[in-house]
Amino acid sequence: MELKSEKGYLYLEDGTLIEGYGFGAKGIRVGEIVFTTAMNGYVESLTDPSYKGQILIITHPLVGNYGIPKKEYQQGILTNFESERIQVEGLVVTEHTEPIKWNSTMSLDEWLKSENIPGVFGVDTRMLVKKIRTFGTMMGIIASKQEIDNPRKYLEKKYDEIDFTKFTSPKSPIFHPNNGELIVVIDCGIKHGILYALYQRGFSIVRVPCDYTADEIIQFDPKGIVFSNGPGNPNLLSAQIKTFSELIEYKIPILGICLGHQIATLALGGKIRKMKFGHRAINKPVIEVSSGKCYITTHNHGYGIIDRSDIPPNTKVWFYNPDDGTIEGLIHEKLPIITTQFHPEARPGPWDVTWVFDKFKNMVIRK
Numbered sequence: 001m002e003l004k005s006e007k008g009y010l011y012l013e014d015g016t017l018i019e020g021y022g023f024g025a026k027g028i029r030v031g032e033i034v035f036t037t038a039m040n041g042y043v044e045s046l047t048d049p050s051y052k053g054q055i056l057i058i059t060h061p062l063v064g065n066y067g068i069p070k071k072e073y074q075q076g077i078l079t080n081f082e083s084e085r086i087q088v089e090g091l092v093v094t095e096h097t098e099p100i101k102w103n104s105t106m107s108l109d110e111w112l113k114s115e116n117i118p119g120v121f122g123v124d125t126r127m128l129v130k131k132i133r134t135f136g137t138m139m140g141i142i143a144s145k146q147e148i149d150n151p152r153k154y155l156e157k158k159y160d161e162i163d164f165t166k167f168t169s170p171k172s173p174i175f176h177p178n179n180g181e182l183i184v185v186i187d188c189g190i191k192h193g194i195l196y197a198l199y200q201r202g203f204s205i206v207r208v209p210c211d212y213t214a215d216e217i218i219q220f221d222p223k224g225i226v227f228s229n230g231p232g233n234p235n236l237l238s239a240q241i242k243t244f245s246e247l248i249e250y251k252i253p254i255l256g257i258c259l260g261h262q263i264a265t266l267a268l269g270g271k272i273r274k275m276k277f278g279h280r281a282i283n284k285p286v287i288e289v290s291s292g293k294c295y296i297t298t299h300n301h302g303y304g305i306i307d308r309s310d311i312p313p314n315t316k317v318w319f320y321n322p323d324d325g326t327i328e329g330l331i332h333e334k335l336p337i338i339t340t341q342f343h344p345e346a347r348p349g350p351w352d353v354t355w356v357f358d359k360f361k362n363m364v365i366r367k
Contacts, residue, residue, distance in 0.1 A: 006145040008120035010055075010092060010128075013138040013155060018128070022144030023096055024112025024119035031055040031089035032159035033140040034302065035129045036280040041348025042108070043068060046091065046117075047082040049168035049189030050258065050300045052231035053159055055090040055142050057125050057132075064108035067099025075176050077199055078192040082347065086112070087168070087189075087231075090142030091119040092128070118144030136276045137302060160274065164231035165189060165240075165259075169210040176205040181364050184222040186210055186240065188230025188259050193347030197354065198226065201361045211239050214246035224253045224364040227260030229343065234262035234272050234303055241267045253336040253363040255356075258301055261339035265305055265330065268337075270312030278302035279326070279342075282349035286319040286328040286342055294322070297342035298349030304341055336363050 008022030012033065035057040036045055042063050045056065072079045096108050096119065112119050120142055132138070141154050148154075168189030176195065180202030185195070188210040198205055206220050210230065217225065225247060227240070244267035247254065256264040262272045279299035286297050305311060305327035318329035319340065329340040343349070344356035 007147070008118070008122075008145065009143040009148055010120055010123065011141040011143070011148050011151040012131075013140060014135065016131070018123050020120045020123035022118065022146075023109045023121055024091065024144055025116045026145040027116065027118045028141060028143045028146065028148060028154070029055070029089040029118055030139065030141050030154045032137055033057065033128075033132060034137055034278060034280055035059055035125075035132060036300075038282045038348060041282060043080070044082050044193070044348045046086045046088055048191055048300060049083050049087050050191070050229050050231050051088045052164045052168050052189065053162060054088060055092065055140055056088045057092040057128055059125055059129055061094040061125070062097050063093040063095070064097040064099060066101040067104025068106045068108065068111045069103045070105050074196070075178070075199060076174070077176060077195045079196055082191040082193060086115045086117050088117065090117060090144070092123060092125065092142065093119070093121050094123065094125050096121050118142050120144060132277050137278065160233045162232060163236045165210050165237065168230055170207055171209060173209075174207040176207070178202055178204040180204060181223040182206065182220065183224040183226060183364065184208055184217050184220050185226045185228055186212065186217070186243070186260070188228050188240070190228035190230070191343070191345065191347065193343070193345035194226075194228060194257060197345040197357045201357055203361070212243070214243050217243070217247065218250065222252060224255070224360065227254065227256040227263050229258035229260065229300070231259075233274075234259055234266060237263060248335060248337075251335060253360065254338075255360040256337070256339035258341060258343060261330070261341045262303055264337060264339045265310075265312055268312035268315060268332070270305060270315075271310035272303050273306050273310065275302055275304055275306060275326070279321070282346075284342065285322055287322050288319055289317050295352040296350045297328075297344070297353055298346050299342050301341060338363070
C-alpha cells in the first residue's frame with residue numbers, strides 16, 4: 001500500500017470535513033455521496049456509467065486485492081468492464097491494497113491515477129454510511145493530496161439538477177452485428193454487461209444516442225427495443241419520455257432496465273421519486289409476484305417507484321423489494337412492455353435473474 005504521506009479530504013454538504021489520505025490522482029472533484037455494500041466487483045462498479053456525477057464509498061474494508069485486468073472484448077463489447085473508463089467522480093475506501101492475482105495489469109491506485117480520478121482512504125466508511133442512511137444522500141467534495149479551499153464555492157449545483165446522460169450516451173449509432181433479430185438499444189449510459197447478455201442471446205444490436213427520436217429509431221426496423229440504465233434524475237429526461245410514449249404506438253416489445261424502467265414508468269403515467277439513499281449492492285432481494293419466489297439481485301439506483309400509488313395505469317407489479325417495498329419491475333397488461341429496476345445481467349452479482357433476457361427474447365420472437 002501507498003505510504004500515508006499525503007492528506008486526502010472529504011467535505012460533505014452538511015459541513016462535515018473528514019480527513020484521510022489521498023491516493024489515485026491528485027485533484028478535487030464534486031459529486032453526490034453514495035455507497036455500495038458489494039464485497040467484490042469494484043472494477044465493474046467504477047466503470048458503471050450510472051455512477052456518473054457521484055462519489056462512491058465502498059463499504060468493504062479492503063479494496064483492490066485482485067487489481068485491474070486487461071480489457072477484453074467480443075464484437076466491440078467489453079466482457080470484464082462496464083464501460084471504457086472510470087465513471088465515478090471519486091472513490092472512498094477504508095484501505096486500498098496491492099493486487100495479488102495472475103491477470104492483474106495494475107493496482108487500483110495506478111488505475112485511478114491513469115484516469116485522473118481522486119481517491120481517499122484511511123477514513124471511517126462505517127460512520128459515513130451511517131450518516132447517509134440517517135440523513136440521506138448529499139453532495140460532497142473529494143480532494144486527494146491537496147486541501148479544499150472555500151468548499152462552498154464547489155457546491156452551487158445539485159446532482160438532481162443535471163442531466164448526466166449527455167456525458168454517458170454515445171454521439172452516434174454503434175453496431176454490434178450478430179446472427180439474430182435486430183434490436184435497438186436507447187443508450188443512456190449502458191453497462192456492457194447488459195450488451196453482452198443481449199449479444200449472447202443472438203441479437204444484432206444497434207446502440208443509439210439517448211436523444212434519438214422515435215422516427216429515427218424506427219428507421220432501423222427493430223424487432224425489439226431496450227431502454228438502458230444510466231445516471232441522474234429521470235424526471236429531467238423529457239425527450240426520452242416522449243420517445244418512449246411514441247414508440248408504444250408501434251407495439252414493438254420493449255425492455256426497460258434501471259433508468260429505462262424509470263423512463264417507462266413516467267411515459268406510462270406513473271411517478272418516480274428520489275429515494276433517501278437508494279439501492280447500491282449485489283445482494284438485494286426481490287420477490288416475483290406471480291411465483292412468490294425471492295431472487296438475489298444487483299442494484300444501482302437512487303430513484304424509484306417507492307409508493308404503490310405511483311404505479312402507472314394498466315401495469316402490474318412484476319417484482320418488489322421485500323425490505324422497503326420499492327417496486328422492482330413492471331409488466332404492462334396490454335402492451336409488450338416489461339421493466340426491471342434491478343440489473344438482470346448481474347455484473348457483478350448473482351445470476352438469479354438472467355432469465356429476464358430470455359423472456360424478452362421470447363417476446364421478440366413471438367412478435
